[in-house]
Amino acid sequence: MGFAKHLGIRIRLLPGIRALRLLRSHHFGRSAEERESARLQRIRPDNLFQPSGFTVPNRYPHILREVKALVQDAPRPLRLLSFGCSTGEELLTLDSHFPGSLMTGIDISAPRLAIAAERLSSLRQQGRLQLFQGASADCLPPDLPPFDIVLAMSVFRHHDLEAAPARCSHRLRFADFEKTVTGLAGRVRPGGFLCMTNNHLDFTETAVAAKFEPCATTRHDPRNPLYGADDRLKPQPERDIVLFRRKEQTGPVSPGPAVADHRRDISSGGITSGPTGQT
Numbered sequence: 001m002g003f004a005k006h007l008g009i010r011i012r013l014l015p016g017i018r019a020l021r022l023l024r025s026h027h028f029g030r031s032a033e034e035r036e037s038a039r040l041q042r043i044r045p046d047n048l049f050q051p052s053g054f055t056v057p058n059r060y061p062h063i064l065r066e067v068k069a070l071v072q073d074a075p076r077p078l079r080l081l082s083f084g085c086s087t088g089e090e091l092l093t094l095d096s097h098f099p100g101s102l103m104t105g106i107d108i109s110a111p112r113l114a115i116a117a118e119r120l121s122s123l124r125q126q127g128r129l130q131l132f133q134g135a136s137a138d139c140l141p142p143d144l145p146p147f148d149i150v151l152a153m154s155v156f157r158h159h160d161l162e163a164a165p166a167r168c169s170h171r172l173r174f175a176d177f178e179k180t181v182t183g184l185a186g187r188v189r190p191g192g193f194l195c196m197t198n199n200h201l202d203f204t205e206t207a208v209a210a211k212f213e214p215c216a217t218t219r220h221d222p223r224n225p226l227y228g229a230d231d232r233l234k235p236q237p238e239r240d241i242v243l244f245r246r247k248e249q250t251g252p253v254s255p256g257p258a259v260a261d262h263r264r265d266i267s268s269g270g271i272t273s274g275p276t277g278q279t
């Protein structure tokens, strides 16, 4: 009898417990960021790369120091694009490294952009920041002047690839990367910079890479296994190229300082990564 009662209770409670667990895993106990990341993974919008929005202020100080030195003679105000700007910390950091610059942020996630818009309202009021929701540079007005620096930091990656499966196309397709990065590259002024880190896809295998020269490297992070255009895991490099300078001169633009050492190692300082699976 007691046993039956016990069973009865279990039978009655089980659906409730399941429902609670389900609710908890889908909503409660998760941060807004985790919920947004889960939502993106569920709906898989076209051209989604990294679903996680993990970001912190001043995440790449050594890379920004390097690019700052390289643009020191470029005419002001600088024009900067943060592709995959998430909740705006990267734009705030850019503003502190490049005061007075004109900034543009793009992110695929409307909720993250809403947080960025609130966080950066004073920059928007000053007319120094524009935010766009979109999955590529195609969301920008076509007549926007080109940028001095385009950053795509921790965007061309997916946390499931940290385990280095043999192929990557179940999470990231090289063709999507190539199309997207070509669009971004087209927005860099001649002599300007394309900055990418925490990346799983090899920019040097894209056709547009021929228009750029590598400027700076960091020690390879084993959590960023690299894949080629053939979708296969590559032998892991010792260094990751994180900064490229656009080569060709097409008009009266300031050439900026010469990049004497094409592949300066700027590893010191390290890159702040999120907890595993959140970079």
Ligand SMILES: C[S@@+](CC[C@H](N)C(=O)[O-])C[C@H]1O[C@@H](n2cnc3c(N)ncnc32)[C@H](O)[C@@H]1O
Residues within 6 Å of the ligand: 046, 047, 048, 049, 050, 051, 052, 053, 054, 055, 056, 059, 083, 084, 085, 086, 087, 090, 106, 107, 108, 109, 112, 134, 135, 136, 152, 153, 154, 155, 278, 279
């Ligand atoms: C890990 S966060 C990086 C944030 C910031 N760049 C940083 O490095 O700290 C990756 C961001 O890329 C965005 N993202 C992923 N695919 C995108 C796409 N196709 N277009 C624009 N944003 C994208 C995500 O919504 C997320 O906010």
